[in-house]
Amino acid sequence: MKRLGTKLASKLCLAGTVLCWLIPFTARAADADYTLVIQDHRFQPAELSVPADKKIKLTIDNRDATPEEFESHALNREKLIAAKTSSTIFIGPLRPGRYPFYGEFNEKTAVGVIVAQ
Amino acid sequence: MFGSAVIVFREVLEAAILIGIVAAATRSIPGRSRWLVAGLLAGLAGASLVAIFTDAIGSLASGIGQELFNAIVLGVAVLMLAWHNIWMSSHGAELAANARTVGSAIRDGRRECSVLMVVVGLAVLREGSESVLFLYGILASGGTGVSAMLSGGLIGVLSGVLVGYAIYAGLLRIPMQWFFTATGILVLLLAAGMASQAARCLIQADLLPSLASPLWDISDTLSESSVIGMLLHSLIGYDSHPAGMQMVFYAIAFGTTAAGMKWAGRRNQKQIYKKEFKP
Numbered sequence: 001m002k003r004l005g006t007k008l009a010s011k012l013c014l015a016g017t018v019l020c021w022l023i024p025f026t027a028r029a030a031d032a033d034y035t036l037v038i039q040d041h042r043f044q045p046a047e048l049s050v051p052a053d054k055k056i057k058l059t060i061d062n063r064d065a066t067p068e069e070f071e072s073h074a075l076n077r078e079k080l081i082a083a084k085t086s087s088t089i090f091i092g093p094l095r096p097g098r099y100p101f102y103g104e105f106n107e108k109t110a111v112g113v114i115v116a117q
Numbered sequence: 118m119f120g121s122a123v124i125v126f127r128e129v130l131e132a133a134i135l136i137g138i139v140a141a142a143t144r145s146i147p148g149r150s151r152w153l154v155a156g157l158l159a160g161l162a163g164a165s166l167v168a169i170f171t172d173a174i175g176s177l178a179s180g181i182g183q184e185l186f187n188a189i190v191l192g193v194a195v196l197m198l199a200w201h202n203i204w205m206s207s208h209g210a211e212l213a214a215n216a217r218t219v220g221s222a223i224r225d226g227r228r229e230c231s232v233l234m235v236v237v238g239l240a241v242l243r244e245g246s247e248s249v250l251f252l253y254g255i256l257a258s259g260g261t262g263v264s265a266m267l268s269g270g271l272i273g274v275l276s277g278v279l280v281g282y283a284i285y286a287g288l289l290r291i292p293m294q295w296f297f298t299a300t301g302i303l304v305l306l307l308a309a310g311m312a313s314q315a316a317r318c319l320i321q322a323d324l325l326p327s328l329a330s331p332l333w334d335i336s337d338t339l340s341e342s343s344v345i346g347m348l349l350h351s352l353i354g355y356d357s358h359p360a361g362m363q364m365v366f367y368a369i370a371f372g373t374t375a376a377g378m379k380w381a382g383r384r385n386q387k388q389i390y391k392k393e394f395k396p
Contacts, residue, residue: 011199011373055323066254067171069247073341076331076360077321079183080250082172083257088180090323104124105251 036070038062038081041106052096052116061086068110072101075114092116118262118269121255125248125273127347132160132244133281134351135307136237141288142201142300143233146226156234160241167246168253184322190239191315197236198308199374202301204229207381248274280348303352305374310354312370313363320360328361 032054037044041064050056060070062081070089071078081087094116103110136153143149167174167186175183208225248270255266291299319325336357340346349355356363 011377012196014369014373057323066258067250068254069251073336073358076317076358079321080171080175080247082175082250083254085172085175086180087175087183089321105254107120 033057033059035059035061036112038064038068038103038110040064041068041103041109043101043103043110043112046112047115048112049115049117050092050094053093055090056092056094057088058091059086059088066105068106069104070101071104072099072114074099075101077101118265118272121251121266121269122273122276124251125270126276127273128244128248128251129274129277130280130347131351132240133277134284134348135240135281137281137284138288138300138303138307138352139201139233139236141285142205142297142304143229144289146229148226149230149233152230152234153237156237157241159234160238161245163238163242164245164249167242168249171246171250181322181324184318184324187243188315188318188322190243191311191318194236194239195308195311195315195370197232197239198304198311199370199377200232201229201236202304202308202374203377203381204232205297205301206378207385301378305371305378306353308374309367309371310350310352313354313356313359313367316363316366317356317360320362325362328365330360331358332361332364334358 032051034048034050034056036048036058038060060079060081062068062083062085065083067080067082069078069080070087075091075094077089077091079087079089091114094114096116099114099116101112101114136157140149140153143153171183173182174186178185204225252267252270255263255270288296288300288303316325320327320330334357339349339355339357341350341355341357346355346357354367359367
């Protein structure tokens with residue numbers, strides 16, 4: 001059993017070392033800040049233009065009284081946002097194009113698209 | 118009603134498949150059902166807590182608390198699943214079956230069961246919190262559609278559980294000689310898939326670079342929203358357009374766990390050899 005613990009510990013160290021080596025390559029400062037508002041189960045603006053090839057910090061402000069889940073297959077992002085709360089996600093750098101997103105809990109009305117250009 | 122059924126089904130499916138595989142993979146360990154149920158109940162309680170504290174968790178670590186939380190939950194699950202596979206490899210299926218009679222094996226069996234409980238609990242906690250939040254949102258919004266949406270949610274839960282049970286029953290039909298190899302591979306793929314998901318959370322929180330996003334895009338061929346895509350996502354961590362870093366994590370988790378299993382299996386063989394030929 002002790003040897004199994006050592007095996008696990010060495011795996012953890014390996015993972016940790018890999019992560020530490022990668023961290024210097026991440027830039028926490030985004031190049032641009034944008035905001036999406038959720039009001040009455042709708043996104044405002046429904047179409048958001050952002051610069052392409054830049055990391056974007058997207059703040060999602062849920063002003064509804066119910067939670068929403070921001071989800072986008074195109075952007076590969078998914079986040080739960082509680083009622084009357086703001087939340088932040090990072091997207092990009094994006095190639096020029098259209099990236100649809102939606103609110104999973106209110107898919108009929110909460111739809112939008114991010115246009116990178 | 119159908120809409121809420123689909124939403125809840127997607128969440129429950131992931132947890133149900135994991136529980137089905139884990140339940141099958143541990144069939145030889147006595148008393149493991151009690152631990153699985155305990156994990157399930159603990160997970161449900163935890164899911165409710167997480168749902169209640171979603172905004173508090175979210176605002177931790179300057180807005181990336183949720184991603185960190187998810188990544189940690191997934192990371193712990195990966196380690197637990199890897200431990201289970203290595204343990205099974207080092208003890209062999211026969212010893213696991215004899216856990217009732219062999220003293221040290223009983224201790225090991227109990228440790229393995231508590232590991233299982235954690236794995237199941239975390240899976241239910243992760244997926245359950247989304248469903249709880251969604252259903253709470255329905256209740257909070259009130260209006261005429263509430264009962265329809267709630268029954269839709271219930272249908273989603275039952276359907277997800279049904280699929281999980283089908284996976285469990287299907288696995289049990291595998292002939293014994295292949296059974297532990299098959300479940301071992303499935304658990305290995307589960308762990309790798311979760312590692313990939315954890316990477317995605319960290320990329321979203323800007324704690325990891327994406328390294329090519331996406332690495333490939335085959336959503337036209339097999340979309341994740343299709344039924345097969347959903348099943349493959351839960352079983353092997355299929356992602357139609359993963360970031361490069363996700364695949365790195367997938368490969369590392371797969372590789373190190375498989376290596377650990379091989380090493381443990383070889384050690385087990387040596388011990389058996391020693392016992393047989395050196396009294």
